[in-house]
Amino acid sequence: MADVSQKTRLVLQDVAKSFTNHLRGGIHLPVVSGVEFSLAAGEVVVLGGPSGVGKSSILRMIVGNYGIERGRILMRGEDDGEFIDIAAATPRETLALRCNVIGYVSQFLRAIPRVSTLDVVAEPLLARGVATLDARRRAGELLERLNLPAALYDLPPATFSGGEKQRVNIARGFLTDHPILLLDEPTASLDAANRDVVCDLIDAKRDTGVAILGIFHDEEVRGRIATRIVDVSGFSARKAA
Numbered sequence: 001m002a003d004v005s006q007k008t009r010l011v012l013q014d015v016a017k018s019f020t021n022h023l024r025g026g027i028h029l030p031v032v033s034g035v036e037f038s039l040a041a042g043e044v045v046v047l048g049g050p051s052g053v054g055k056s057s058i059l060r061m062i063v064g065n066y067g068i069e070r071g072r073i074l075m076r077g078e079d080d081g082e083f084i085d086i087a088a089a090t091p092r093e094t095l096a097l098r099c100n101v102i103g104y105v106s107q108f109l110r111a112i113p114r115v116s117t118l119d120v121v122a123e124p125l126l127a128r129g130v131a132t133l134d135a136r137r138r139a140g141e142l143l144e145r146l147n148l149p150a151a152l153y154d155l156p157p158a159t160f161s162g163g164e165k166q167r168v169n170i171a172r173g174f175l176t177d178h179p180i181l182l183l184d185e186p187t188a189s190l191d192a193a194n195r196d197v198v199c200d201l202i203d204a205k206r207d208t209g210v211a212i213l214g215i216f217h218d219e220e221v222r223g224r225i226a227t228r229i230v231d232v233s234g235f236s237a238r239k240a241a
């Protein structure tokens with residue numbers, strides 16, 4: 001059983017995931033089993049292990065995008081608060097957790113047609129009750145910090161370059177103050193200068209006591225930001241296969 005202290009924000013207990021491909025005669029693909037670790041406020045834990053071992057699947061289970069086949073994923077937003085098990089949460093509870101407790105920067109931005117960049121970034125703040133003008137101002141400041149040209153703010157990000165879309169996605173995820181933040185390869189398409197900005201943003205979040213769990217293939221970024229590495233190979237359900 002993973003350690004639980006006052007500062008613990010997230011606990012995974014005996015979590016397993018496999019996929020069944022119904023288009024291929026029900027082929028069963030085990031991915032991870034016995035996943036067990038915890039994450040505390042002020043930590044930056046990086047999931048390690050080779051491609052395909054199950055790192056993104058773990059993040060997607062934590063955020064409630066993938067069903068959890070076995071085990072518990074417990075989370076809470078404050079010291080000594082009640083843990084909620086996302087494996088047993090109703091859709092309404094899952095949405096509330098995403099609004100208030102857990103932020104997620106996915107690998108790719110899901111652009112909504114016709115919505116401007118500024119509004120895409122401001123949206124999670126609006127959902128938490130921040131006034132429109134204030135949310136848009138804060139969105140603009142963060143986009144500026146991420147060196148996105150101001151001429152792009154009023155355009156929908158659908159036609160942006162990979163690195164531009166990624167910076168919009170990062171701004172959207174970092175603008176709110178969720179106590180847990182999940183990052184799936186946020187620096188993959190960025191140049192060195194913007195990678196540095198994202199590392200600084202991660203450091204700043206950690207300093208305010210956010211619990212951060214991420215995937216970073218870039219060794220230099222990992223070395224700079226990680227306070228601990230959890231090697232997912234140890235939970236590979238295929239190791240015996």
Ligand SMILES: Nc1ncnc2c1ncn2[C@@H]1O[C@H](COP(=O)(O)OP(=O)(O)OP(=O)(O)O)[C@@H](O)[C@H]1O
Nearest residue numbers: 019020029031049050051052053054055056057058
């Ligand atoms: N929705 C899905 N349906 C079927 N199989 C899936 C699905 N999502 C992930 N997988 C499979 O689960 C395994 C783990 O994938 P995952 O993306 O979690 O790995 P990863 O460690 O994040 O890899 P990478 O470092 O390459 O991003 C892979 O074999 C992948 O094909």
